[in-house]
Amino acid sequence: MIKLSGPQQAELEKALVEAFPSKDELARMLRYRLSKNLEAIAMGDNLSIIVFKVIQDAQARGWTDALIARAREANPGNPELVAFCQMIGLSPQSPASDALERIIVKQNSFLDVNTWRQKLGELENQVCRVEVRLSDGAKTYGTGFLVSPDLLLTNYHVMDKVINRETLQKAGQAWAAPENVAFRFDYKVLSGNVVNPGALYQLSDDWLVDSSPMSHWDHVLPPKSGDPNPDELDYALLRLKGKPGNNAVGVQATPDTLAPHRGWVRLYEQEYGFAGGSPLLILQHPKADPLKLAFDTNAIISLNGSKTRVTYRTNTEPGSSGSPCFNLNWDLVALHHAGDPDSVAPQYNQGIPLKGILELLEARGKRQLIQN
Numbered sequence: 001m002i003k004l005s006g007p008q009q010a011e012l013e014k015a016l017v018e019a020f021p022s023k024d025e026l027a028r029m030l031r032y033r034l035s036k037n038l039e040a041i042a043m044g045d046n047l048s049i050i051v052f053k054v055i056q057d058a059q060a061r062g063w064t065d066a067l068i069a070r071a072r073e074a075n076p077g078n079p080e081l082v083a084f085c086q087m088i089g090l091s092p093q094s095p096a097s098d099a100l101e102r103i104i105v106k107q108n109s110f111l112d113v114n115t116w117r118q119k120l121g122e123l124e125n126q127v128c129r130v131e132v133r134l135s136d137g138a139k140t141y142g143t144g145f146l147v148s149p150d151l152l153l154t155n156y157h158v159m160d161k162v163i164n165r166e167t168l169q170k171a172g173q174a175w176a177a178p179e180n181v182a183f184r185f186d187y188k189v190l191s192g193n194v195v196n197p198g199a200l201y202q203l204s205d206d207w208l209v210d211s212s213p214m215s216h217w218d219h220v221l222p223p224k225s226g227d228p229n230p231d232e233l234d235y236a237l238l239r240l241k242g243k244p245g246n247n248a249v250g251v252q253a254t255p256d257t258l259a260p261h262r263g264w265v266r267l268y269e270q271e272y273g274f275a276g277g278s279p280l281l282i283l284q285h286p287k288a289d290p291l292k293l294a295f296d297t298n299a300i301i302s303l304n305g306s307k308t309r310v311t312y313r314t315n316t317e318p319g320s321s322g323s324p325c326f327n328l329n330w331d332l333v334a335l336h337h338a339g340d341p342d343s344v345a346p347q348y349n350q351g352i353p354l355k356g357i358l359e360l361l362e363a364r365g366k367r368q369l370i371q372n
Helices: 006-019 023-034 047-061 064-074 079-088 097-107 113-123 156-163 165-170 354-363
Strands: 127-133 139-146 151-154 181-185 188-190 193-196 199-201 203-212 235-240 280-284 292-296 300-303 310-312 324-326 332-339 349-353
Touching (some): 006 047, 006 064, 047 064, 064 079, 064 188, 079 113, 097 113, 127 156, 139 280, 156 165, 156 235, 280 332, 332 354
Antiparallel strands (some): 127 139, 127 181, 139 151, 181 199, 188 193, 203 235, 280 292, 280 324, 324 332, 332 349
């Protein structure tokens, strides 16, 4: 269990009062998320004193981790809670407030830190870890994100053992059955302890909505000639059981009917320019770890001639394949899919511009399946 310092307790008190500005709202969160009776912990009408007593009880009785995690899930977009969870390592890290303010003002003066953090808090719940258990017992991992209540986007190569299972099985190679794929949302670890194992979802019966494979071009070392074909975009659009986008964050079933829905990542309809040196943010599950934010303010290197690949400096790790890539305004602009094939001296990471994926889906009559 995490032991908070005095200043940290003060910050948590401030965040909880901001996130649950009435006694009734705090009581609902404690009852529905933690099965605790607020009246048994604290009496009175002064909300700050009540929250103070709740925190003291949590610290004394060992449920501080759960208090913080459940509060985040009950109000996932609250910027004060997001900032507090970033401070203690329960939410993807971003630059400190003063540095973030300077970055935002430089790039987009219409944004502010609270709005930026609120959007991060919402997006955090819409990205998941993809877990594939192979026929030989091994596990592979990737990242995916919701683009409608039940549709998820990830890389083709994250799912290739499932998509091509019959061919692989006949060849005696490792493969995976659809029922052995899991999508884990809300996975949280604090101080080495799992405070939320996550909400698990499976593939539906009609799970493969659309896909596009990688290109041999992606494996060629520079200098490269030509470009990938427009239908070699390394994506898989999958349908999940249970419509996770319509469910509450942190739980798959809850009596708290006022809890916000998880939602899904909205698509950026315009063609993004990928100006050299512009920022790129990637929400990802590197090495199957809890969700992380990779942030680079001088990220974009180049866009290829056919606009089917964009290279950037933003860091990724194995397990990051299928991650959403955003500009500083949190507009979804690309699907991360690979690193530099030169493993000795890698120079870049690489993604698929979203515009190309949408155009291919449109050509195949499937663009309308994604809600915006």
